[in-house]
Amino acid sequence: MHPQRERLHNELHARPSIYFSEPAHLYHYAFFADVQTHAAMLAQLAETTGIACNADAAQQILTFEGMVLKWERHTEFSTLTLMVPKAVGSEAWCAPPTWLTKVVEAQQAALMNATLVLVENVDTWLGSAEAYGFNDPAGSQVGGGDATVWSDFHLDSAGFNRLLMLNEGLNAFRLGRMVRRLLEIETYRMMASLSLPLAKELALELEGYEVELGELSDRNAEQEEANPRPLLTALSQLSARLERSGARSRQRFSATEAYARIVFSRIEELREARVDHCPRLGTFILRRFRPTVHYCAAIHERQESLAESAARLNDLLRTRAQVEIEEQNMSILNSLDERASSQLKIQKAVEGLSIIVISYYVFSLFKLGLESLEALGVSVQPHTAAAVLGPLGVLIVGLLAWRIWRVKQH
Incomplete structure (x- = not known):
């Protein structure tokens, strides 16, 4: 079995929703947090709730005191979502628990999004969105008409963007997924706007x-x-x-x-339909x-x-x-060629002079030799000396010229 098979397969279940029944309040926070900030938040959560948080996991769902808390770690942000069942006769928009407020305030500098979702059913519904404090809200029927959602997209005094949902036909599973879509829209909208x-x-x-x-x-x-x-x-x-x-x-x-x-x-995925005259x-x-x-x-x-x-x-x-460098190189090469040609001409002239000088020295030596013989009493006739030494001198000069030519060839 491939070592990554189980991990890759379980990616299908990596981001489960919170499944619940209405009425309820859901407090959702998104933090632009690095690894250290995320670890500090989990440590504070564990200290507050008394439940250990698995820092190596991508998400975790914790249940305590009738509430459901879920945290998730994404690539560059973290989210906290708390589901609190709405008490009978309680206010429509309730403040979050004190312990959650403390956790959020500790990460206030990284807070990107705070959304409060109120989910009502037909029995607890007050009859209109205006009864919940919305003026000129936007609203849609979602999930094929099984629920209706309103919001004015204004931040309240506590910094929450409030969403109101009336559930008319969604079961706990569909309701959890629908709320998750709404929260993801708000979270990813804010994260996308970071580049503005x-x-x-x-x-x-x-x-x-x-x-x-x-x-x-x-x-x-x-x-x-x-x-x-x-x-x-x-x-x-x-x-x-x-x-x-x-x-x-x-x-x-x-x-x-x-x-x-x-x-x-x-x-x-919301599958929206119009509600009255609301956008x-x-x-x-x-x-x-x-x-x-x-x-x-x-x-x-x-x-x-x-x-x-x-x-x-x-x-x-x-x-x-x-191109300019190549032109300069061409000019340098032409200059070198001209210089080499001049040096060759000078070399030929020197070679000719060298042969003349060597010939002069050879014949001078012959002359000294003849004079030395005459001093010793040996008489050599001029025509005899010319007949012997002339060809010998020519041969010596010819050998020197041939040797110079061979060296040049090699």
């Missing part, structure tokens, strides 16, 4: 980069004969800043795209959320396009520089 401030900041940076790149392009077009090195230096600095900007934002924009797809998918929940969310996603995608595309333009201009400048 970054996109606005980058928009100003990119405007300056575009102006700078345009100026460099104009200089490249107008100064064809100029030295490209200053342009290459300026362009390299611009490319470095663009790469730093891309490295800082690429992961965030990719996460936004992934989170947005989940939001769109979860809205489709549908999905329509209300997408009308404001989709432009955010498109704006971030446009900034990301603009950033990538600018980097590609800088890379193309860099290639053009490097081509110019390479």
Whole structure:
């Protein structure tokens, strides 16, 4: 059996929902937390509830005092969801338990989303969304008409985004999954929107980069004969800043795209239908959320396009520089060729002079030899000396010339 088979198979059950019956309050929090922050939150939960939390797991469902608590660890955020059955005669919107408030306040700096879902049934229903404090809410029938959901998407005094659900036909399993979809829409919507401030900041940076790149392009077009090195230096600095900007934002924009797809998918899974004259929940969310996603995608595309333009201009400048280097190399080679030709001519002249000088010395030696013989009393006739020493001298000079030629050949 493959060592990962069981783990991969159990991914089907990795994110179970909380199954419950109405009426109930669900308090949901999402924290933009790293591993250390997540571990600290679990430690505080364990200390508060008295139930051990498995820090190595991706999620855990804990039941105590009639409440159900679920925590989940995602790639870059963590969630806490507490289901509290609604007491008879209690207020519509109740504050969370004190211990949960303390846990959340300890992680307040990382809090991304706080959603309070009130699930009512037909018996506890007050008759209208306005009776629960909503003014001009958005609402939809979901789950094929088995439930209705309202929200005005305003934060209350406690910082909660409130959702009201009237369950008319969902069993505990479908109800748990439906509430999970609603919570995921809110959580992933907020996580996707994290890149909006970054996109606005980058928009100003990119405007300056575009102006700078345009100026460099104009200089490249107008100064064809100029030295490209200053342009290459300026362009390299611009490319470095663009790469730093891309490295800082690429992961965030990719996460936004992934989170947005989940939001769109979860809205489709609601299977919405209109309620009275209220705008549908999905329509209300997408009308404001989709432009955010498109704006971030446009900034990301603009950033990538600018980097590609800088890379193309860099290639053009490097081509110019390479052509200039090749022309310089050709000029150097021509100069070396001319120098070698001059040296060859000088060498030939030296070789000719060397043969003449050697011939002079050879015949001078012959002359000294003849004079020495005459001093010793040996008389040699001039025609005899010429007949013997002439060919010998010519032979010696010829051998020297032939030897020089052989050395040059090798």
